[in-house]
Amino acid sequence: MTEWARKIREGDARSLARAATGVENGDPQALEILRDLAPFAGHARVVGITGPPGAGKSTLVDALASHLRRQGKTLAIVAVDPSSRFTGGAILGDRIRMQQHHADPGIFIRSMATRGTTGGLARATADLAQLMDRAGKDFVLIETVGVGQDEVEIADLAQITVVVLVPGMGDDVQAIKAGILEIADIFVINKADQPGADRVERELQGMLSLAHGKMPPIIRTVATDGTGVEELVEMVGRPLPENVRKNRPQAGEAGGTACPTTEGPGRAGVAQAVPPAHLGFSPALEEAVAHPPHIDHLGIAVTALEAAVAFYQTLGLSVAHRETVATERVNVAMLPAGDARIELLEPSSPDSPISKFLDKRGPGLHHVALKVPDLAAAVERLRAAGARLLNEPRQGAGGHLYVFVHPASTGGVLLELIQESGH
Numbered sequence: 048m049t050e051w052a053r054k055i056r057e058g059d060a061r062s063l064a065r066a067a068t069g070v071e072n073g074d075p076q077a078l079e080i081l082r083d084l085a086p087f088a089g090h091a092r093v094v095g096i097t098g099p100p101g102a103g104k105s106t107l108v109d110a111l112a113s114h115l116r117r118q119g120k121t122l123a124i125v126a127v128d129p130s131s132r133f134t135g136g137a138i139l140g141d142r143i144r145m146q147q148h149h150a151d152p153g154i155f156i157r158s159m160a161t162r163g164t165t166g167g168l169a170r171a172t173a174d175l176a177q178l179m180d181r182a183g184k185d186f187v188l189i190e191t192v193g194v195g196q197d198e199v200e201i202a203d204l205a206q207i208t209v210v211v212l213v214p215g216m217g218d219d220v221q222a223i224k225a226g227i228l229e230i231a232d233i234f235v236i237n238k239a240d241q242p243g244a245d246r247v248e249r250e251l252q253g254m255l256s257l258a259h260g261k262m263p264p265i266i267r268t269v270a271t272d273g274t275g276v277e278e279l280v281e282m283v284g285r286p287l288p289e290n291v292r293k294n295r296p297q298a299g300e301a302g303g304t305a306c307p308t309t310e311g312p313g314r315a316g317v318a319q320a321v322p323p324a325h326l327g328f329s330p331a332l333e334e335a336v337a338h339p340p341h342i343d344h345l346g347i348a349v350t351a352l353e354a355a356v357a358f359y360q361t362l363g364l365s366v367a368h369r370e371t372v373a374t375e376r377v378n379v380a381m382l383p384a385g386d387a388r389i390e391l392l393e394p395s396s397p398d399s400p401i402s403k404f405l406d407k408r409g410p411g412l413h414h415v416a417l418k419v420p421d422l423a424a425a426v427e428r429l430r431a432a433g434a435r436l437l438n439e440p441r442q443g444a445g446g447h448l449y450v451f452v453h454p455a456s457t458g459g460v461l462l463e464l465i466q467e468s469g470h
């Protein structure tokens with residue numbers, strides 16, 4: 048381990064601040080630090096706190112921080128301002144409010160504003176969260192304002208997302224984007240000292256029951272005097288259900304968008320699975336975890352169907368189905384392989400999409416098809432997460448519903464999602 052990394056592990060705030068700046072700027076030396084600290088990954092609990100402007104997110108984060116410090120926990124606070132809605136004003140405000148913590152080496156505070164694309168912000172935040180985790184912080188609290196896509200991206204790197212609402216939003220609750228509701232693991236109704244808390248809660252419950260039929264926990268707080276904060280601290284610190292959100296990038300590659308993963312505050316007992324309902328993860332996520340997708344088929348683009356079929360027959364597979372799909376101008380041979388299938392695709396005309404694929408990329412893996420129990424829910428979650436869908440769900444030749452997801456969102460391969468039959 049380098050001297051720099053060692054100092055960070057010893058809790059030297061200045062060394063950590065220097066690494067944080069370096070990581071934000073993509074400085075190779077700082078990224079090297081991330082690699083050095085890789086063995087310590089997976090300790091922190093990463094909590095996203097999002098909600099409309101002025102909801103009291105910073106005040107709440109401040110109160111959470113004080114509470115956690117009293118419990119002897121160390122933490123990092125990352126305040127993300129995804130829009131340029133204020134020219135530094137809000138961030139400065141956060142800084143001043145947090146000043147009481149500034150002398151405390153147990154709290155690391157960093158504000159970040161969007162300079163470029165949304166993806167860039169999410170990435171910088173992810174790297175920073177990863178650094179804080181590896182530095183040994185027990186909690187990483189990420190504050191973002193709920194105005195756009197960013198907070199959905201940021202929520203994706205948090206293990207638990209707290210959505211903050213306030214009384215007096217009235218019909219505005221309706222205006223909260225479904226995507227924001229979707230990402231909530233816990234709802235906070237802050238400013239519960241103000242009239243209208245009952246009404247927001249009722250409206251929220253109404254919306255959630257319409258949308259999902261099931262509900263994440265709702266906690267009322269008064270961030271300015273600490274009411275309800277203890278309950279919130281307790282809830283965000285609970286062990287995570289095993290295998291929830293495990294599909295995020297694994298820590299380990301320096302400078303990657305990986306972030307501290309599943310293990311909660313990193314100690315024994317965390318690995319014990321808690322039923323998802325216990326923590327109240329969003330119902331769609333619980334459903335997805337309970338019934339994960341499975342591979343239906345792998346689509347392979349070939350120039351000569353018969354030669355390819357002959358090859359797979361040599362391996363002992365046989366053709367169960369052949370067809371020419373007129374709309375796609377493609378000859379298809381389906382060869383069952385275990386529970387999944389290999390789908391060989393040969394263009395039947397030069398203007399077939401498969402011809403174009405072959406011209407551009409050559410023969411090879413064309414797409415991966417996953418069967419999902421609830422296509423509509425999967426599509427909704429993908430949209431909320433900002434994935435690029437290529438079409439609205441539509442009916443395929445066999446009558447099944449399907450949708451394609453762009454390789455840019457999937458790790459480089461075209462992904463087909465298919466509705467499992469019986470739904």
Ligand SMILES: Nc1nc2c(ncn2[C@@H]2O[C@H](COP(=O)(O)OP(=O)(O)OP(=O)(O)O)[C@@H](O)[C@H]2O)c(=O)[nH]1
Pocket residue numbers: 099100101102103104105106107137140192237238239240241268269270271272
């Ligand atoms: N009455 C009351 N006021 C509160 C409460 N929590 C926060 N406030 C006040 O609400 C105002 C906004 O609080 P902030 O914490 O800055 O809100 P924010 O959500 O971080 O705001 P942005 O970061 O600008 O989106 C401040 O004046 C707080 O003092 C609360 O529980 N009750």
Ligand SMILES: [Mg+2]
Pocket residue numbers: 104105106137141190
């Ligand atoms: Mg704020």
